[in-house]
Amino acid sequence: MNVLKIYEKAPAKINLMLDVLHKRNDGFHEVEMIMTMVDLADRLEFSELPRDTIFISSQAGYIPLDEKNLAFQAARLIKERYDVRSGVHIHLDKKIPVAAGLAGGSSDAAATLRGLNRLWRLNIPDQELQELGAELGSDVPFCITGGTALATGRGEKLTPIPNPPQCWVILAKPPINVSTADVYGRFRSDKIVRHPSAAKMEEAIRNQSFAEVCGQMGNVLEDVTLKLYPEVLHLKEAMIKLGADGVLMSGSGPTVFGLVSKESKVARIYNGLRGFCKEVYAVRMLT
Ligand SMILES: C[C@](O)(CO)[C@H](O)COP(=O)(O)OP(=O)(O)OC[C@H]1O[C@@H](n2ccc(N)nc2=O)[C@H](O)[C@@H]1O
Ligand SMILES: Nc1ncnc2c1ncn2[C@@H]1O[C@H](COP(=O)(O)OP(=O)(O)OP(=O)(O)O)[C@@H](O)[C@H]1O
Incomplete structure (x- = not known):
């Protein structure tokens, strides 16, 4: 049997500027940031599984592979929200350093939402993927579309802007x-x-x-x-x-x-x- 496999790149982000305006009642901080992406990326491979389960593997021994993994959380969220009964094996080839301020986990979560949207032919528009992503973390909505953006709110309100000059x-x-x-x-x-x-x-x-x-x-x-x-x-x-x-x-x-x-x-x-x-x-x- 041919197993359908698809791939997504999950690049790291940098904050070219980051300002914090004030602390909100929900505990988050209101921010103003300009973010862009760099050519340092994790690579995710998605393969269909015959059983209704989410299985994560990685060459990196230093990240959780259970429900603590943001890719797992993203897969579970999209499965629950769109009532998907299929299973998936997600292999994470980690290149972005972990807990580094480069949104490695957030970019993996965003790549998982994009990848499963394709694998399961759900046709979810980017804006809806970003809303789902916001449930997983403040940096996830930006990582859905990448590019360069002004991020406000707790980081989830995005206005695309042109890319900075190449360097x-x-x-x-x-x-x-x-x-x-x-x-x-x-x-x-x-x-x-x-x-x-x-x-x-x-x-x-x-x-x-x-x-x-x-x-x-x-x-x-x-x-x-x-x-x-x-x-x-x-x-x-x-x-x-x-x-x-x-x-x-x-x-x-x-x-x-x-x-x-x-x-x-x-x-x-x-x-x-x-x-x-x-x-x-x-x-x-x-x-
Ligand atoms: C520092 C940045 O990475 C800059 O892009 C982001 O602001 C943080 O994004 P993130 O890691 O996706 O953060 P989340 O997972 O949403 O939140 C982690 C924790 O950081 C704090 N947090 C995060 C974002 C924000 N605007 N205000 C906050 O106070 C909250 O205590 C929250 O519990
Ligand atoms: N797919 C994943 N890749 C990396 N870390 C993950 C992943 N899933 C869960 N984690 C956990 O998330 C925590 C933060 O990792 P991450 O690399 O996302 O941090 P970060 O780069 O500081 O993110 P941000 O810039 O969004 O704050 C780590 O403790 C790590 O164990």
Whole structure:
């Protein structure tokens, strides 16, 4: 019997700017972020199963393969909501570092919603997939369509904007685990001296000015994570010293990324970071 197999790519996201406006009554924070995707991706393979079950496997030994996996949760949600009685085996080829601030799990969840929509021929429009995704996590709706977007609300209200000018992105993840809930929990808006501007970042992108984009980068969550984990601050300083054009922490951290326009600089920055940080990636912006 021929088993139907389909594939989806789940790219990592970076936050070019992230501002937190205030804490809401539901415990989430109202944010303004501009997010885009980079060419560092997990690959998901979906195969039909004869039994009505969800089975997750992965080459990575360090992620949960049960109902704690966001891909499992996405599959269960779409099955329940659309009353699907078929089973699926999802194989996750993990490339995105875990708990890194790069939305690895969220992108896997989004890829699962897209993949199962195709595998089971459900014809769910993207907007409905995004609404489903919002039930799984704040970054999931953006990961459904990707591209570049302004995200507001708790991150689920999306306005697409053009892609930033193409460049290299160097990502470095220190060997620490950062809890997103903990970082938001410790955030105090009255301590923030300079808020990054979504409007100015959007304008920089619309102007396709790489220098302006670098100038408008900012993430207020750095105020929490850099104090809690000085190694993230050191990584940022090292990347600036090595010559990256714009350097920022992604999401709640701990990954730090540097934007670099000249290819000739990439190897030097990469090798300089590899001297003291094991997880370093040099990739292109996904445009
Ligand atoms: C830091 C970012 O990754 C930036 O893109 C996102 O804002 C967080 O997205 P995420 O990991 O998908 O977050 P979720 O899984 O929805 O939420 C994890 C926890 O982070 C906190 N949280 C998250 C998003 C938000 N706008 N306000 C919050 O306070 C909440 O305590 C929540 O329980
Ligand atoms: N498919 C998955 N891939 C990676 N982690 C997963 C997955 N499913 C569940 N997890 C769990 O989710 C937690 C967060 O992992 P993830 O890589 O999504 O974090 P993140 O990059 O910080 O996300 P975000 O940027 O959205 O906050 C980890 O503790 C991990 O064990």
